[in-house]
Amino acid sequence: MVVDPEKTAAGEASEATPLLQKSGPVVSPQACYQHQLLLRCFLNLKNTVSKATGLFKAEYDYEIKSEVDPIARQSMVEERRWSIYTSRAVHRYSVWWAQILADSEMSSCEKCSISEKPCARHSGWSWTGDELPPLDVLMIFHALTLHHRSFGEDCFRHKKMALWNEGFPLQLVSQCIEPDNLTYSCPESCKLHFEGMTKLAWDNVDDSGGVSIECPRCQNQTVVPWSTRRRKGLAEELLQYCQSCKYGLGNHVLVVRKLRQDLYLLLRRDLPLPGTCWSVEEKHGILTPNKAPNEFVKRYLMSMLLEETRPTNLFPNISQTIESLGRTVVKPALPMIHDIFEHYQYVENSSCNLRAAVTRVLESASAMQDTNLSETDFDSPHMVTQYIAFLRGQGKGFLSGGPDLSEIDLTDPTMWVWSTHLLTPRSYSEFFRRVGNGLPVDWQPPHSPKCSLCLTMRPPSFARRFFQGLVSLSAWKEFMEAAA
Ligand SMILES: [Zn+2]
Numbered sequence: 001m002v003v004d005p006e007k008t009a010a011g012e013a014s015e016a017t018p019l020l021q022k023s024g025p026v027v028s029p030q031a032c033y034q035h036q037l038l039l040r041c042f043l044n045l046k047n048t049v050s051k052a053t054g055l056f057k058a059e060y061d062y063e064i065k066s067e068v069d070p071i072a073r074q075s076m077v078e079e080r081r082w083s084i085y086t087s088r089a090v091h092r093y094s095v096w097w098a099q100i101l102a103d104s105e106m107s108s109c110e111k112c113s114i115s116e117k118p119c120a121r122h123s124g125w126s127w128t129g130d131e132l133p134p135l136d137v138l139m140i141f142h143a144l145t146l147h148h149r150s151f152g153e154d155c156f157r158h159k160k161m162a163l164w165n166e167g168f169p170l171q172l173v174s175q176c177i178e179p180d181n182l183t184y185s186c187p188e189s190c191k192l193h194f195e196g197m198t199k200l201a202w203d204n205v206d207d208s209g210g211v212s213i214e215c216p217r218c219q220n221q222t223v224v225p226w227s228t229r230r231r232k233g234l235a236e237e238l239l240q241y242c243q244s245c246k247y248g249l250g251n252h253v254l255v256v257r258k259l260r261q262d263l264y265l266l267l268r269r270d271l272p273l274p275g276t277c278w279s280v281e282e283k284h285g286i287l288t289p290n291k292a293p294n295e296f297v298k299r300y301l302m303s304m305l306l307e308e309t310r311p312t313n314l315f316p317n318i319s320q321t322i323e324s325l326g327r328t329v330v331k332p333a334l335p336m337i338h339d340i341f342e343h344y345q346y347v348e349n350s351s352c353n354l355r356a357a358v359t360r361v362l363e364s365a366s367a368m369q370d371t372n373l374s375e376t377d378f379d380s381p382h383m384v385t386q387y388i389a390f391l392r393g394q395g396k397g398f399l400s401g402g403p404d405l406s407e408i409d410l411t412d413p414t415m416w417v418w419s420t421h422l423l424t425p426r427s428y429s430e431f432f433r434r435v436g437n438g439l440p441v442d443w444q445p446p447h448s449p450k451c452s453l454c455l456t457m458r459p460p461s462f463a464r465r466f467f468q469g470l471v472s473l474s475a476w477k478e479f480m481e482a483a484a
């Protein structure tokens with residue numbers, strides 16, 4: 001039987017819409033308004049940080065100094081300041097995230113963690129007024145929440161499903177924002193709580209100028225700076241040397257180490273790899289581990305990947321590893337490998353490229369800066385219908401090759417209803433299952449046709465394989481004769 005997705009969706013629409021309308025707005029206009037205020041507060045932070053001359057030691061690097069146009073130079077240094085600040089914020093967020101209470105190691109309820117559904121019972125945690133993190137950390141957490149699928153995966157893989165159930169503390173946060181000057185001020189108890197929990201300073205700029213990382217070769221710690229005048233710090237193209245053994249510490253080393261840790265988590269604790277935690281069952285996206293890719297990696301790729309990522313490997317190179325996977329893996333398995341390895345293109349231990357996510361959110365926010373929507377703008381009687389139509393439209397896009405959300409226009413109130421709904425992930429996930437198709441739509445940009453990962457994975461031509469010594473001379477002769 002062939003099911004026409006158009007027809008099915010239309011059939012569901014007539015049943016679902018009156019029911020949803022009766023239940024009132026999914027997101028209150030007040031929450032949308034508070035959300036808008038929060039984004040303005042993030043923009044205000046960006047503005048303040050960018051303009052704070054002398055904020056970071058190496059902010060005037062060689063490239064900026066050699067720029068002759070003073071206006072271009074100014075915007076370059078502002079951009080660089082913000083970039084260093086964001087990298088530090090991502091690191092601070094990761095420390096904070098790691099310290100957030102994990103779902104208790106339930107022995108009797110081990111199966112609960114396998115699927116999203118049974119965890120509904122797990123609700124023994126909620127935000128309190130003194131748990132709010134500093135604004136920079138909040139900004140990263142907010143961007144991740146909008147990337148719903150990645151957030152779900154992080155909560156699942158890092159065992160923080162309570163956070164998935166609880167969502168983003170919009171109400172509490174908005175109590176700390178002064179609407180007139182868009183500043184964020186928390187009670188002293190938040191500061192004490194955060195500093196005690198993370199051993200970091202409350203204010204981003206009060207943290208030290210570097211981070212200690214473990215050398216994979218000799219296991220000694222080396223402090224690497226956030227930025228240097230030649231842009232070789234953690235916030236840029238990292239290249240530092242281990243103080244004990246002179247091993248070159250670059251981003252690739254950190255990415256390879258992350259991969260190795262994840263492989264061991266899969267082997268020893270059966271924890272699925274990133275990019276494999278969502279499945280589509282009967283057209284509905286569900287946060288549940290996808291067995292096939294994990295089994296595939298375990299059975300066919302594990303020994304090769306463990307060999308490539310071994311700490312004694314002097315020149316670990318993730319691109320080369322992916323390239324050789326492209327050669328060895330059968331073609332139908334490539335999309336599976338793609339979904340996994342797109343998470344090894346950046347350093348952070350999250351299913352979301354957090355820096356890119358923050359940039360994306362702030363770009364959309366800054367594009368609507370001159371439009372100030374009021375609570376009544378979110379209160380249109382047709383809002384729910386419009387919202388459902390939007391989700392459904394994107395869902396259809398999923399069936400025909402992915403939603404087109406390359407730009408999110410925040411001057412449209414529907415986009416605020418959607419984005420604000422994303423801040424309560426559990427509710428959004430359930431709602432989307434009722435009205436949409438496939439995986440829930442979120443802020444993740446559509447797959448780029450120029451994706452560098454796809455290019456790396458593409459199996460090389462026969463000729464290239466021959467020159468790389470992967471094809472024998474006789475096979476090469478046969479190929480040439482056949483081609484002649
Ligand atoms: Zn070393």
Ligand SMILES: [Zn+2]
Binds near residue numbers: 338447452453454455
């Ligand atoms: Zn790709």
